[in-house]
Amino acid sequence: MKAKRKRTVGQKHGDLRNELLREGLKLLDTHGIEGVTIRGVAREAGVAHSAPANHFRSKRALLTAIAAIVFADLADRIDSATAEMAHHTEQAIKAFADTCFQFAFDAPNRYHLLWQRQLIDQDDPAVAAEMDRVYAALLSVLRQDRAPHRVDIETDAIAIWSMIHGYISMRLDGNLVEAADTVTNLPRHKAILLSLIDGVYSREVPTP
Amino acid sequence: MKAKRKRTVGQKHGDLRNELLREGLKLLDTHGIEGVTIRGVAREAGVAHSAPANHFRSKRALLTAIAAIVFADLADRIDSATAEMAHHTEQAIKAFADTCFQFAFDAPNRYHLLWQRQLIDQDDPAVAAEMDRVYAALLSVLRQDRAPHRVDIETDAIAIWSMIHGYISMRLDGNLVEAADTVTNLPRHKAILLSLIDGVYSREVPTP
DNA sequence: CGAGCTTATGGACACCGTCCATTTCAGAGG
DNA sequence: CCTCTGAAATGGACGGTGTCCATAAGCTCG
Structure with a gap:
């Protein structure tokens, strides 16, 4: 029954994808569209600059x-x-x-x-x-x-x-x-x- | 009387400023706003990447x-x-x-x-x-x-x-x-x- | 336990905007 | 004529970006 089970949330970080989205919204509100950057959201989330690539192509x-x-x-x-x-x-x-x-x-x-x-x-x-x-x-x-x-x-x-x-x-x-x-x-x-x-x-x- | 005279157009390139603007318009039409770049217009005009800095701050x-x-x-x-x-x-x-x-x-x-x-x-x-x-x-x-x-x-x-x-x-x-x-x-x-x-x-x- | 997949890392590359020291050169003044 | 000046153009550098890559780590499941 677990065959189609959703991917377990608790990988290394837990929920990085949503964390990145939250930081992205923050940057959007505070620094405008130009302020939303892949490296920026990674920085805010405290992960490597290339980590978001696993969640957003x-x-x-x-x-x-x-x-x-x-x-x-x-x-x-x-x-x-x-x-x-x-x-x-x-x-x-x-x-x-x-x-x-x-x-x-x-x-x-x-x-x-x-x-x-x-x-x-x-x-x-x-x-x-x-x-x-x-x-x-x-x-x-x-x-x-x-x-x-x-x-x-x-x-x-x-x-x-x-x-x-x-x-x-x-x-x-x-x-x-x-x-x-x-x-x-x-x-x-x-x-x-x-x-x-x-x-x-x-x-x-x-x-x- | 020439004290306040307009700057002579024929410097090295002649009319680089307008040349850059023309190339900028071309890039705008063909590649969108994101396609207009300082280095890009310089490249199209055949000048160094830093040449536009003399005409646009x-x-x-x-x-x-x-x-x-x-x-x-x-x-x-x-x-x-x-x-x-x-x-x-x-x-x-x-x-x-x-x-x-x-x-x-x-x-x-x-x-x-x-x-x-x-x-x-x-x-x-x-x-x-x-x-x-x-x-x-x-x-x-x-x-x-x-x-x-x-x-x-x-x-x-x-x-x-x-x-x-x-x-x-x-x-x-x-x-x-x-x-x-x-x-x-x-x-x-x-x-x-x-x-x-x-x-x-x-x-x-x-x-x- | 080990295989395998997902995730995270750090380095690299090619762009970009901007700054800088340097060189080139047209024109003004002696 | 010749020098001098100052604007224009150059090439290099720096930090930032997106994207790709090889590598390492961690979880799941057989």
Whole structure:
């Protein structure tokens, strides 16, 4: 019966893989994406510089594994936030957007990592699964309590996600906005964006 | 009178600085942002690995100079595209958005570089000036032919830019969209986005 | 107990950005 | 004309990185 048993955790170090991931998240938060390095996480974990190679075949694989954790966290938050609003579509959309805002502004480095195709493998099964959970949550919110005269749900999802992600990116990267603006006007901007999303949700079908 | 004269161009190499920038743009297009390296541009230009140090104090300075060129190109395109529509606000907004789409999908690496705060110095005078030109073009478009019952122009600008930049980022990074979708549906998505922008432009004032 | 596999180690290599001393050379001033 | 100066280019060095390699250590199971 132990034939298919999971590998025993207690090798030399015990649980180095997760230890490396934890240190990677710490470095990500404190020193940015550029601060996450194979030798760095090894150093923080107190092992040789080449030890991580046994758990991650490349730096890309390490960052991908970290991104999967971050994605799962985001998906969890979105799920629980929208679940409370399951029967109120408009509130659920707001909850979805607000969860994204909160997450991105609380941990900008984590949010950034998720979309860096150059650095992570978005086709990785774990990453793709968690990304699908986020997308599925948005679709699920849009699916319920739906007016009959709308365009298809995917189109609404693309539009809403464009606005949410675009505003977050603009704020995190400082695009086209004065620096003074970025701190003081966050609540106002959030309200505007949410009203915009309302507009998307209740607009007519565009002429094709 | 020659005391304040500009430095003669014909030093040893003649025009190494611009040569390095040209090679940098080539590497950016062909090998992505990660492919642009000080030693790389020096190699392509046929000079010593430390020669660029005389013209760019750091890699950040090199990438910033490249970004300034790219920004200027984008601003030029936007200016000429919107100038033709100077008396038709709705068409001008579409022209602005379409120019951004075209630019980003034609040269994704260049577009990406513009917003990488980690890599370039957005407070650099040249970069900031060109970024302001883009923002000014959007504001100028919104300023003319304006209905009286709107929110302030900056708010509209933020909303419109969020959608344009968000949609581009989503497409370039493959966010939440199936790969098959990304190629086939571009014209459709563009139409949808433009109709969304119309919605922003003609919406009512949100409750503050 | 010993075989075998996984894991950890330390060294090596090729890059990279940056700093440094040195050399080269165009142009200014005597 | 000739020297002098200072910017530009060179080559070497250092520390850091990702990746590969041979080796050693430790656990599991036959």
